[in-house]
Amino acid sequence: MENESNIKINLTQNPDSNKKHRLLCASCRRKTNHTTQQSLRRGWETDDSHIAGYDDFLIVKCDGCETVQFCQISSCSEYYYSAENPQTGEMETYYSEKIDQYPAVNTSYEKPSTFHSMPSEIKDACAETYSALCGDLPKLGAAGTRLIIETLCLVNNIGNGNLKQKINALAKKGVITGSMRTMLHKVRLFGNDKLHTTATPKKVDLEQAWSAVCNLLRSVYGTKDTTAYFKAFSQDKVKPKADK
Numbered sequence: 001m002e003n004e005s006n007i008k009i010n011l012t013q014n015p016d017s018n019k020k021h022r023l024l025c026a027s028c029r030r031k032t033n034h035t036t037q038q039s040l041r042r043g044w045e046t047d048d049s050h051i052a053g054y055d056d057f058l059i060v061k062c063d064g065c066e067t068v069q070f071c072q073i074s075s076c077s078e079y080y081y082s083a084e085n086p087q088t089g090e091m092e093t094y095y096s097e098k099i100d101q102y103p104a105v106n107t108s109y110e111k112p113s114t115f116h117s118m119p120s121e122i123k124d125a126c127a128e129t130y131s132a133l134c135g136d137l138p139k140l141g142a143a144g145t146r147l148i149i150e151t152l153c154l155v156n157n158i159g160n161g162n163l164k165q166k167i168n169a170l171a172k173k174g175v176i177t178g179s180m181r182t183m184l185h186k187v188r189l190f191g192n193d194k195l196h197t198t199a200t201p202k203k204v205d206l207e208q209a210w211s212a213v214c215n216l217l218r219s220v221y222g223t224k225d226t227t228a229y230f231k232a233f234s235q236d237k238v239k240p241k242a243d244k
């Protein structure tokens, strides 16, 4: 790469701003067409004009579910390759693009549900762990799965002992079921092992641990939300929605 001081930069409205992009949608959890809402282009070239490129900064909206996200698309005159044009059959030069999405979208990990009854400490731990996993930070993701269990113990006033004892106390208090306790002990060992060694956790193990944590939160707070709803319903505080 050229020295920064030899590069001329100019910022303009993106000339391709009407172009649709196939991007991963965090809500649809697959690639969908996205329409550009706003876009700026940072064009650059070397002083001798031998190498040029651009970075497009876009705000895009999914055509399916209307989720809005940010995206950066970069290319450069060095990223070229030759391929046959499917319409004309002629060999042509194409330029490959590097696409980064913000926040990072990674459909390998289940998107955690949030519940009314979920304390903010759990919501924060969950959001940070999910970001670490989706952002390809496996060690932080592994530590986060353990942190969520620690936080669940803390908000249930279980603060004494090691994590093994705390998980047993959660089951004893009736916060989690016996089968959930067995599962959490496996996640506990997983988080423990991976944080205290230099090995990077395997993706398949992380996916399983994260899935277990999502099941745990659904089972604890989903049940609480449903119980609260029917309690309010029986006291006439909420009305069921009319059938269409």
Ligand SMILES: [Zn+2]
Pocket: 025, 026, 027, 028, 029, 032, 062, 063, 064, 065, 066, 067
């Ligand atoms: Zn979507």
